[in-house]
Structures are given as structure tokens and as C-alpha cells.
Amino acid sequence: xxxxxxxxxxxxxxxxxxxxxxxxxxxxxxxxxxxxxxxxxxxxxxxxxxxxxxxxxxxxxxxxxxxxxxxxxxxxxxxxxxxxxxxx
Amino acid sequence: xxxxxxxxxxxxxxxxxxxxxxxxxxxxxxxxxxxxxxxxxxxxxxxxxxxxxxxxxxxxxxxxxxxxxxxxxxxxxxxxxxxxxxxxxxxxxxxxxxxxxxxxxxxxxxxxxxxxxxxxxxxxxxxxxxxxxxxxxxxxxxxxxxxxxxxxxxxxxxxxxxxxxxxxxxxxxxxxxxxxxxxxxxxxxxxxxxxxxxxxxxxxxxxxxxxxxxxxxxxxxxxxxxxxxxxxxxxxxxxxxxxxxxxxxxxxxxxxxxxxxxxxxxxxxxxxxxxxxxxxxxxxxxxxxxxxxxxxxxxxxxxxxxxxxxxxxxxxxxxxxxxxxxxxxxxxxxxxxxxxxxxxxxxxxxxxxxxxxxxxxxxxxxxxxxxxxxxxxxxxxxxxxxxxxxxxxxxxxxxxxxxxxxxxxxxxxxxxxxxxxxxxxxxxxxxxxxxxxxxxxxxxxxxxxxxxxxxxxxxxxxxxxxxxxxxxxxxxxxxxxxxxxxxxxxxxxxxxxxxxxxxxxxxxxxxxxxxxxxxxxxxxxxxxxxxxxxxxxxxxxxxxxxxxxxxxxxxxxxxxxxxxxxxxxxxxx
Numbered sequence: 001x002x003x004x005x006x007x008x009x010x011x012x013x014x015x016x017x018x019x020x021x022x023x024x025x026x027x028x029x030x031x032x033x034x035x036x037x038x039x040x041x042x043x044x045x046x047x048x049x050x051x052x053x054x055x056x057x058x059x060x061x062x063x064x065x066x067x068x069x070x071x072x073x074x075x076x077x078x079x080x081x082x083x084x085x086x087x088x
Numbered sequence: 089x090x091x092x093x094x095x096x097x098x099x100x101x102x103x104x105x106x107x108x109x110x111x112x113x114x115x116x117x118x119x120x121x122x123x124x125x126x127x128x129x130x131x132x133x134x135x136x137x138x139x140x141x142x143x144x145x146x147x148x149x150x151x152x153x154x155x156x157x158x159x160x161x162x163x164x165x166x167x168x169x170x171x172x173x174x175x176x177x178x179x180x181x182x183x184x185x186x187x188x189x190x191x192x193x194x195x196x197x198x199x200x201x202x203x204x205x206x207x208x209x210x211x212x213x214x215x216x217x218x219x220x221x222x223x224x225x226x227x228x229x230x231x232x233x234x235x236x237x238x239x240x241x242x243x244x245x246x247x248x249x250x251x252x253x254x255x256x257x258x259x260x261x262x263x264x265x266x267x268x269x270x271x272x273x274x275x276x277x278x279x280x281x282x283x284x285x286x287x288x289x290x291x292x293x294x295x296x297x298x299x300x301x302x303x304x305x306x307x308x309x310x311x312x313x314x315x316x317x318x319x320x321x322x323x324x325x326x327x328x329x330x331x332x333x334x335x336x337x338x339x340x341x342x343x344x345x346x347x348x349x350x351x352x353x354x355x356x357x358x359x360x361x362x363x364x365x366x367x368x369x370x371x372x373x374x375x376x377x378x379x380x381x382x383x384x385x386x387x388x389x390x391x392x393x394x395x396x397x398x399x400x401x402x403x404x405x406x407x408x409x410x411x412x413x414x415x416x417x418x419x420x421x422x423x424x425x426x427x428x429x430x431x432x433x434x435x436x437x438x439x440x441x442x443x444x445x446x447x448x449x450x451x452x453x454x455x456x457x458x459x460x461x462x463x464x465x466x467x468x469x470x471x472x473x474x475x476x477x478x479x480x481x482x483x484x485x486x487x488x489x490x491x492x493x494x495x496x497x498x499x500x501x502x503x504x505x506x507x508x509x510x511x512x513x514x515x516x517x518x519x520x521x522x523x524x525x526x527x528x529x530x531x532x533x534x535x536x537x538x539x540x541x542x543x544x545x546x547x548x549x550x551x552x553x554x555x556x557x558x559x560x561x562x563x564x565x566x567x568x569x570x571x572x573x574x575x576x577x578x579x580x581x582x583x584x585x586x587x588x589x590x591x592x593x594x595x596x597x598x599x600x601x602x603x604x605x606x607x608x609x610x611x612x613x614x615x616x617x618x619x620x621x622x623x624x625x626x627x628x629x630x631x632x633x634x635x636x637x638x639x640x641x642x643x644x645x646x647x648x649x650x651x652x653x654x655x656x657x658x659x660x661x
Contacts, residue, residue, distance in 0.1 A: 031293070060319075
């Protein structure tokens with residue numbers, strides 16, 4: 001009888017410790033999840049800002065200005081365009 | 089002596105003493121029991137709330153507003169988080185040094201800041217929508233009573249180019265104008281909230297439940313082509329400056345699908361900085377301002393006349409002596425042309441010819457045609473302030489009204505309505521609904537207004553109008569066949585026609601298989617020229633040529649050189 005009691009007691013202690021450790025692990029994992037979610041949100045924000053930046057750099061007005069002033073490009077005149085039929 | 093042998097024990101005690109003790113104990117138990125029933129049964133909700141408030145918190149989860157993109161996915165409007173600094177004036181007792189430091193960081197006037205913090209309100213915004221790194225430096229000052237909160241601010245990288253199309257949002261990131269308002273339901277995100285358990289240090293340790301999941305706003309993919317929009321914007325700005333005009337607008341439509349590829353107005357504004365904003369800049373003229381279209385309406389009169397079977401393209405009409413008297417009113421042509429075919433009436437834009445055609449038609453049919461083209465009723469694109477223009481019921485028409493309506497007077501339209509109506513000539517006589525968003529599939533077939541044959545005949549007349557001998561040789565584009573019509577109309581000021589003009593041009597290209605419709609309107613050109621063929625047609629040609637090239641549309645007349653220097657026939661008003 002005493003032996004069974006001892007075994008049950010040991011079992012109870014082990015279970016209790018396991019519960020504590022599981023809870024701790026859960027909290028640790030949750031914190032990690034939390035951090036990753038915050039990171040994903042921050043990346044999302046950064047992506048939006050990068051898109052904004054890209055749109056600003058690629059604005060047609062800016063492209064035209066650089067093409068005309070810096071690269072000295074111009075639209076081809078009527079005689080300079082040759083259209084070729086698509087190869088079927 | 090042992091306790092059991094104590095003589096005191098042999099002494100009998102009165103029975104009431106033990107009973108009293110028992111009663112006392114029972115009463116104490118009853119009180120305990122009652123108290124626990126009270127706590128558990130009647131007061132449990134309140135106590136549980138109190139307990140939960142020690143560790144559980146409800147966190148707001150913000151949702152971002154959807155992006156607006158053009159048809160190629162280029163971002164036109166995006167929300168990014170910013171901080172707003174606010175204060176509780178009662179708590180914010182700052183010494184002068186702190187005040188200067190805060191004012192310096194926020195680029196505020198020290199006196200202005202002191203006034204804000206000295207107010208007796210419970211809550212004041214110190215500065216809204218500042219960059220997050222500035223907010224961090226403010227937080228690092230650790231000033232009492234000064235707090236910050238996260239907000240979203242909308243940015244428009246293309247600034248004034250797309251201002252009227254996109255509109256803008258208010259301080260709470262809610263749409264107030266343009267697409268931002270029209271698509272508010274789709275763009276707006278729904279913030280959510282969740283309950284969590286926080287530890288002593290304020291860190292979230294457990295997720296209890298999600299009360300409401302946040303819903304980010306959906307992205308909106310517009311039909312707009314950022315490149316064409318820019319071309320329209322820069323050409324319009326140039327034309328307004330050259331002609332010293334008051335205002336203007338350009339609309340570009342895809343003739344195959346009815347998509348709105350560009351919509352620009354002038355004057356415009358920068359939606360990113362709306363400090364100095366006047367009402368005139370805000371007006372989305374292409375949709376909210378109506379004008380008498382003038383001769384741009386003549387092709388519809390001709391189409392109806394052809395459709396009725398009374399005229400053919402080569403039927404001769406006597407326009408001499410260049411005027412026509414109906415009742416007490418007389419209508420004039422700018423030149424006397426003599427005998428003209430229907431096609432020449434359009435080419436040379438004769439008022440008398442158009443009026444004669446109209447008078448041979450029943451008013452009811454003419455009204456039905458104008459109504460089915462969408463004149464007189466708003467387009468219902470969802471923009472604020474959209475108007476339908478004026479189309480009086482035919483039962484009230486006088487013969488003179490019917491005659492003037494034939495050449496676009498006594499009726500008012502918006503530029504967008506006018507551009508849309510030209511779909512019937514750019515297509516096979518059918519009209520499509522307009523679309524602000526990119527369509528995955530082109531609409532199968534529109535609502536027929538004219539027969540295919542009529543549409544093609546009028547298209548041929550419109551091609552003649554831009555050739556030498558027409559009113560708009562300046563609308564020609566080398567390499568492409570162009571079709572279109574000029575309009576020049578007196579403006580009405582307080583009920584009478586003033587010496588101010590609206591010059592317009594609506595056309596499409598390539599004429600062999602129309603792809604784009606471009607409508608140009610210049611309000612009050614103050615230069616030497618004010619005719620649609622001189623003011624609006626060159627703008628049309630520049631926008632159309634560049635847009636066709638941008639879209640890679642093959643020239644349908646590779647050898648065609650523009651004869652731009654041939655003189656324009658003066659059009660009648």
C-alpha cells in the first residue's frame with residue numbers, strides 16, 4: 001500500500017512539474033510569435049514606404065525631365081519610326 | 089499534575105456554556121457561508137471583472153487602408169503609419185527649457201505651444217502626423233502629460249497629376265473626394281481588438297481571445313494609366329499657360345472597354361499638402377461642371393438624320409445664305425458655304441446645315457437619342473458632385489431650341505459625358521458603361537444607339553474634319569488616321585451669352601480601329617486664338633500621339649504626314 005502511494009505521489013509531482021514547464025514553454029513561444037508578428041507588421045509598413053519611394057522615383061515627370069535634360073533624349077519624329085509587321 | 093487528573097474537570101459546568109459556544113460557532117459558520125454565497129452568487133461578476141482588470145487587457149488592432157494602384161500596379165496612394173503627439177494640459181506642466189526642447193523637435197512656435205498646453209481642455213493635439221522617428225525623440229524627453237498615438241497618413245506620390253482622380257482622405261484617413269470617397273467601402277479597413285494577459289512589466293504573455301479580427305482595406309486597381317494621365321496633365325498645363333485660359337480638362341477613354349484611362353483638370357492641387365486650398369482647385373471639372381458643348385454635338389444630329397433615312401452622307405443641303413431664321417431668332421454660319429453634303433456640314437461645322445437636318449426630325453426622336461447617349465443624367469461613377477447636365481423634356485421644345493440643340497446650344501453636358509457619347513462612333517454604334525476600375529474582361533457588347541453602318545459613315549465624316557478643308561487640321565497625328573470634332577461655344581454668364589469661350593475637341597484614333605477617345609476642354613482661352621480647332625485640337629493631337637505610342641498601337645497610315653500648316657476652316661458658333 002505504501003509503495004503504491006509513493007509511486008502515485010511521485011507521479012503527481014512529475015505531472016505538476018510538467019505542467020509548469022509546458023506553461024513556461026507556451027509563454028516563451030507566444031512571446032516569440034508576438035515578436036515575429038510585430039516584425040511582419042514592421043516589414044509590411046516598410047514595404048509600403050518602399051513602394052511609395054519607388055513611385056516617387058519612377059514618376060513620369062521625373063523620368064521625362066531626366067531623359068530630356070540629362071540624357072538628351074527626344075521623341076522620334078514622323079520619319080524616324082519604321083513599323084514592322086508582326087511575325088505570324 | 090496531569091491535565092486529566094485536574095480537579096477542575098470533575099466540577100460540572102453549566103450546560104448553557106457549551107451550548108452558547110456551539111451556537112456562537114454555528115453563527116460564525118452561517119456568516120461565513122452567507123458571505124461566500126454573497127460573493128460567489130450575487131457579486132461574482134463585479135469581482136471577476138476587478139480581478140481580470142489586474143492582468144487582462146483589451147488591445148486595439150489597427151487595420152491599414154487599402155492602396156490605390158493604376159492599371160499596371162503602380163502605387164498611386166498608400167497609407168503609412170505616423171505619430172500624433174497629444175497632451176493632457178492639466179498634467180503637462182513644463183519648465184521653459186522643456187517647452188523649448190519640445191517646440192524645437194516639433195518645429196512649433198514656443199508661444200503657440202505654450203498656448204496649447206495652457207488651455208483648459210482635457211485633451212489637445214500638440215502636432216498631428218509627424219514622422220515616427222521624431223515621435224521617438226519626443227518620447228525620449230519623457231515629458232509629463234505628453235503622449236503619442238499611432239495614426240495613418242495617406243501619401244500620393246504622383247501629387248497634382250492624379251489629384252482630381254484620387255481625391256484625398258481626411259485626418260482620420262476617411263475618403264473625402266474622388267476615388268477615395270467612391271471606393272470608401274472597399275478601401276477602409278476595420279480595426280479589430282483582442283484580449284490578452286499582461287505581466288507586471290506590461291508584456292503580453294498570453295492571448296486569451298480575439299474579440300474582432302482586424303480587416304485591412306482592400307487594394308483598388310484603377311483603370312487609370314499613370315503614363316497617359318501624366319501626358320494629359322502636362323499637356324493640359326502647357327495649353328492652359330499658352331492660351332492664358334482660366335481652366336480646362338482632359339478625359340481619355342479606352343474605346344474597346346469603356347475604361348477611364350485618364351482624367352485631369354486644371355487648376356489642380358497637391359493632395360499631400362492641402363494647406364492653401366481654394367475651391368477652384370478642388371473642382372473636378374470633367375465631372376461636376378457642365379458647359380454648352382457647341383459643335384461637338386453636330387455628329388450626333390447627322391447620325392440621327394442618317395438613321396432616320398431622310399439623308400445620306402452625300403445628300404446636299406443648301407446652307408446659303410449662311411443664316412436661317414426660325415420665328416424671331418436667326419442662326420448664323422461663320423462663313424457662307426452654299427450647297428454642302430451632310431459630310432461637309434460636319435467637316436466645315438455648319439450651324440445652318442445641322443439645324444436644317446434637326447428640324448426635319450421629330451423632337452421626340454432627337455430627345456430619345458440624346459437621352460440614350462447619356463446626356464441629362466449623371467454618370468453615377470460615385471464621385472461627389474457629379475451632375476447630369478441639362479436636357480429639357482422634348483414636349484417643351486420650341487423649334488428654335490431644336491435647331492440650336494442640333495449644334496450643341498441650349499443643352500449642357502460634362503466633358504466625361506461628351507467623351508463617353510463618342511464611344512458610339514469609335515465603336516460600331518453601341519455605348520458602353522464607363523469603368524473607373526480595371527476590367528479583367530472587356531464588356532461583350534454595349535447598348536446600341538446607332539446602327540453599325542451609320543456609326544461608320546459618321547466616323548468617315550469625322551475623319552474629314554481633321555483633314556485640310558476641315559475645322560481641325562491641327563488635330564492630325566503623323567502615321568495615324570484621326571477622327572474628331574471641334575467645338576467652340578460662347579459661355580453663358582447670368583443668362584446671356586458672354587464674349588468668353590469654351591474651346592473643345594473630342595476625337596479618337598486610329599480611325600481604322602479606334603483604340604482611344606480623347607476629349608479636351610479649354611475654358612476661357614484669353615490668347616489670340618479661341619477656336620476649338622486652334623486651342624483644343626493641338627492638345628488633343630499631342631496627348632493622343634504620345635498615348636498611342638505609349639500603348640504601342642500600330643500606325644494605320646504609316647506614310648501619312650500631317651499637313652498641320654493648312655488653314656483651319658473657321659467654325660460656326
